[in-house]
Amino acid sequence: MILQRLAIFLLALPLVTKAQNTIQYVKPIVGTKNMGHTFPGATVPFGMVQLSPDTDTIPYEMNGKYNPDVYRYCAGYQYDDKTIVGFSHTHFSGTGHSDLGDFAIMPTVGQLLLNPGTADKPETGFRSTFSHENETAEAGYYKVKLDKYNILAELTASNRVGVHRYTFPKSDSAHIILDLMSGIYNYDEKTIWTYLRVENDTLVTGYRQTNGWGRTRTLYFAISFSKPFYQYGNKDFSPKQVYKGFWRKFDQSKNFPEFAAKRFRAYFDFKTNEAEAIEVKLAVSAVSTQGALLNLATEAAGKNFDKIKNEAQWQWQKELDKIVITTASQEDKENFYTAMYHAFINPTTYMDVDGSYRGIDQNIYKADGFTNYTTFSLWDTYRALHPFLNIMQPKRNADVVRSMLAHYGQSAEHMLPVWSNSANENWCMTGYHAVSVLADAIVKGNTTGFDANKALDACIITANNRSFDGLGYYLDMNYIPADKNGTSVSTTLEYAYDDWCIAQAAKKLGRMDVYEQYMKRSANYKNVYDASIGYMRPRLSDGSFKKEFDVLSTHGQGFIEGNAWNFSLYVPHNPEELIKIMGGNKRFVQHLDSLFTMDLPDKFFAETEDITRDGIIGNYVHGNEPSHHVAYLYNWTDKPWKTQERTRMILKKQYHPEAAGLGGNDDCGQMSAWYMFTALGFYPVAPGSDQYSLGSPAINAAKLQLENGKTFEVEAINQSDKNVYVEKVLLNGVNLNRRYITHDEIMNGGKLVFYMSSKHR
């Protein structure tokens, strides 16, 4: 860590005076096995580039049918795979559907092969075998030996530039392949158009346009090589192209400076000495190749791999040091800082260094005084990630809101983002949860740089788009009829919560007419509650409840990615009333207890989306989001100690500092944000409220360095794996006779002390 200390010396900022070396606990490999869907490669906090190895590029379709294996490759990398097909520059972190994987680069030596080959026969293509023994993944740095070629591959990144260092053996035929066809969730027609220009023998630019999860996505690049290539070329894999025009005059396949087609791979050839390193810097831009060149020049010109690596790791160090924890075990530290690392990947920067970015209407805008972000997996991240950012990254979260308002202003549908990425709304999942993010920021006073009233207006317009996902019915009937919509119950519940968020923001802004209207709407959850059975239940247009109904099944029951057992608890904004309608304290505690302890029949695992058995405890699904608040609901009963017990149990069961360490998709940091909140002892059950429900801290102490210069400390006296119960809590030395703390109490700085015990009270 000598280099890091050097970096600290060079870059020392007033905020942090002494690095805590928290970066050593980050394990980017966590979640890369099974369903975590994280990537092991290099990125900087909230960076635009995520440069990471892809172990396979599985086609979205096989023999004309959806290929379910594609799901395993949401992040391009699966830990159990034996080969690497390339290092690509864009990856989602932890998603359950995917896209990206742009601009894969692969170094090879020997015969030039321009097909990847297959995992079982890597010798038939350019892919290489590798082993985890020769692999290192750190925050901002990744290294692997490509065994087939005896090439050492190292990766690092700045915000917009992926940096590769390939150390070659001696070879007269060393190649760097630029695979412009590969991609995640790929299929033959996904790449709509690709454009490549060789500017000179060390500089290449271009772009490609894809039609995937992002329906109309264009990403530009500029690549610089540290050593001139002595020849180059490409191979065209396009489907039959009717018209090639007078470009036929030229042999465009070799040493011709320009090519454009649907699908092709390019290569650049070198002669290398033993252990000769070639560095490749690839800058991206959503705007233009000019933008990519500007990003390249600004972030990477004149810097070698080591310097950019140091800067990347210093950026991580600076972010991670904002929370310094004391724990008994290395494992807990690894869990915590890995969670923090994963939570600080998304949302991602989406603009050039000069502020230019592509809007949702495909026009180019300039972000005026803010950083424009994208990758809004809002059905997941409104729950804990954005509240976490409101504490630890308020400036960034305010910029996230500004980015969402820009999206809203450019949206053809006049809506805030639902699941948006790279100037594309993909409409994934349900609800209009951007309003939760906006309301949470407004209620917590984190409104720097935007007009809170205009933000509220955007929420209201969004919440009244009659053509959106059952919303017309919801507005007319106060619930969504099951005969009109496949996720009628869960969407009604989610709308009701979102409406409550609008009410809270309106209250904060003194717009009481709006408050009252939306408080009324926020009670709509009652309209899908069937008191006769004690569950939320699909209701038909005629007002009757749907007869056929399975409270355990997650399919065709009116819920999205969840069953009635879990979703019936989805009234985060009013647990008191929920408990009342569900039969009172005792019956509610029974429901919760059963949820955590019941034995779920095997068949439900097969059908449940986005999680595996690893992500389920009883019938409680931690591997997916709808129940993330559920363990905290005991706080509204006479058994708050069960919140303490259950959350500690979940932390232990669901998070491990190893490749298979996540029981479900990390979902752009939501699973990780849940970990950090819960480990710190408090959780935002209802974002849009200023309250955090208290749990059981899993650390001994934590110091949160806030952006406002204040510090908030948590101490857990006598905390251990056995001492999970809270005897008493003192805030700034005063006994806290309630089960929550407020946002202001955190942001004003101070100290929260938990006295822990092995016995509950």
Next chain:
Amino acid sequence: MILQRLAIFLLALPLVTKAQNTIQYVKPIVGTKNMGHTFPGATVPFGMVQLSPDTDTIPYEMNGKYNPDVYRYCAGYQYDDKTIVGFSHTHFSGTGHSDLGDFAIMPTVGQLLLNPGTADKPETGFRSTFSHENETAEAGYYKVKLDKYNILAELTASNRVGVHRYTFPKSDSAHIILDLMSGIYNYDEKTIWTYLRVENDTLVTGYRQTNGWGRTRTLYFAISFSKPFYQYGNKDFSPKQVYKGFWRKFDQSKNFPEFAAKRFRAYFDFKTNEAEAIEVKLAVSAVSTQGALLNLATEAAGKNFDKIKNEAQWQWQKELDKIVITTASQEDKENFYTAMYHAFINPTTYMDVDGSYRGIDQNIYKADGFTNYTTFSLWDTYRALHPFLNIMQPKRNADVVRSMLAHYGQSAEHMLPVWSNSANENWCMTGYHAVSVLADAIVKGNTTGFDANKALDACIITANNRSFDGLGYYLDMNYIPADKNGTSVSTTLEYAYDDWCIAQAAKKLGRMDVYEQYMKRSANYKNVYDASIGYMRPRLSDGSFKKEFDVLSTHGQGFIEGNAWNFSLYVPHNPEELIKIMGGNKRFVQHLDSLFTMDLPDKFFAETEDITRDGIIGNYVHGNEPSHHVAYLYNWTDKPWKTQERTRMILKKQYHPEAAGLGGNDDCGQMSAWYMFTALGFYPVAPGSDQYSLGSPAINAAKLQLENGKTFEVEAINQSDKNVYVEKVLLNGVNLNRRYITHDEIMNGGKLVFYMSSKHR
């Protein structure tokens, strides 16, 4: 013409004080039958929009093979057709290969049909029958009755906005179809991506990206309707799209504000009263939909159809009035002003009103102090069109040079344009004739706004690109070997001329080393001349001439679109020397005479590209460009009267003010510029020289209003169809004892008087 007089009153500019009503002589219909490849629709001088009816959209391929009929539809319209399929916004004028036809709009009533149907069964689709009786084509205005629907369609345009006025019958189901799939030289995969947004019930934006002659061409649009549509929708004709994502949630086919796919047509529905007119304004931009909206607002907001039509016609009037001619016949006036109209369509504006444009590298640039132009059909237009612009439109031609220099700066191949359009080089035809345009401007002192020395540098770099079309061989061997290149002879000849142009520019700029080097290169035509037979002839790498050789054939003989008879005369820069090597005055005159009078065997017509029998006189091909200087070569012999006789004969035979009035492609105004020069009595045999070779004026008088405020007058005393011979010529009252005038003599203003006679001297 009352409205025009009103416009003159409103817009009166100092330059022109009195309209000459020359616009009445313009017949846009000229050249629309057979091979003229002009379009009858509406455009303004050098405008970005050419809004014109398309009578068919012929696929580029039929049953997997090139469909030769596509050639007839280079401009979208064929006079003999009986149906119209739509009115699209971009058209080339007179080209022999094609593209464009963007954004076809078609009004219909009754059942909504979203397929065009076929010409023989128009009832099967949305196309309509029409007749020429109900059709009017004027400069800047087009009108036709759509018989099938009883809709009157009228078109006009500003620079960047096409304006439609559709007068409907009473109907509950009136439709305006926006066909985003149709196009010229179309095929299933040509449209790569299309994007549509309904902003509100009178405003629609979008773009489409095509892969055609322009390999990577994107055009954006913004459409405003004068009346709100009450519903709208689209039909997707894309090939199987594997992945549609969560957009499936919505019914995007009806009243959904956003759509994107490869191929689709949209429609907008209205209820109309009897004779209700709906106006549609479609603005284009090569930059963005924002740019299209800006163009729409700037050029068309607040103006109705009539006002925009008046402005368009006033613009034409202003340009056409720059030359006022006196002739004996109406037909001559129609020929002349129609030629002037066709000459002032290309090059076309290629930037938004704020100067933003897309560069050849696909980046967005801002034209700083100039208008950026595109549509450079240089193999054609360097000959007479650009020299004509240097006289009548020097500011524009200097901007054309600046546009070419911008192209050069953005070119991956580091070359000036060859045939470039819409941010795309398509490499059509041979030579690097942009250097002729640059040299002509430099030699004539028309260098406002650009650095002549940098322009010369660009010429030199262009002329030394070894990978370009045989140029490496040319540089090494001083000719292109026939075994290495299919057009080895004609390309050697063209390079030699272009090199002479570089030498002339260098001389003007005092760079004598360059002058001498390129003068030497300009003699390379001698290296493909076979003195033993008296023709230019393919020569092999070993220095010997190719044995099998047919001096009449245009195929496989080493010439592009011409035979040895014609191309052997292609030394425009040194006729004296050419005559010498071809055996001296007598033999040369015999060669010319035979060319014009010989009887060409039928088989050569079948194989000759880009012309029909109409375009051929003897073996002289006027319908294509390589011989456009040939009739003037008599001026270098002892029979200059034959130049006078032949050029007058060509004018009469090759130009008629009717649909079939052009014997070959107008080629972006080259055929028309030839007409005007020749009718005025002088012609630029070798652009890059400051001399114009004298011929026989076909007008009685002409007054050229120059941009510098001066006037140049031509008078032809006793001129008639019989009196075609020149007895003497006086320049400013002084006998002109030479066969040319210089550029300065024109630009300084003055009067050139020809005394005509029925007998040659």
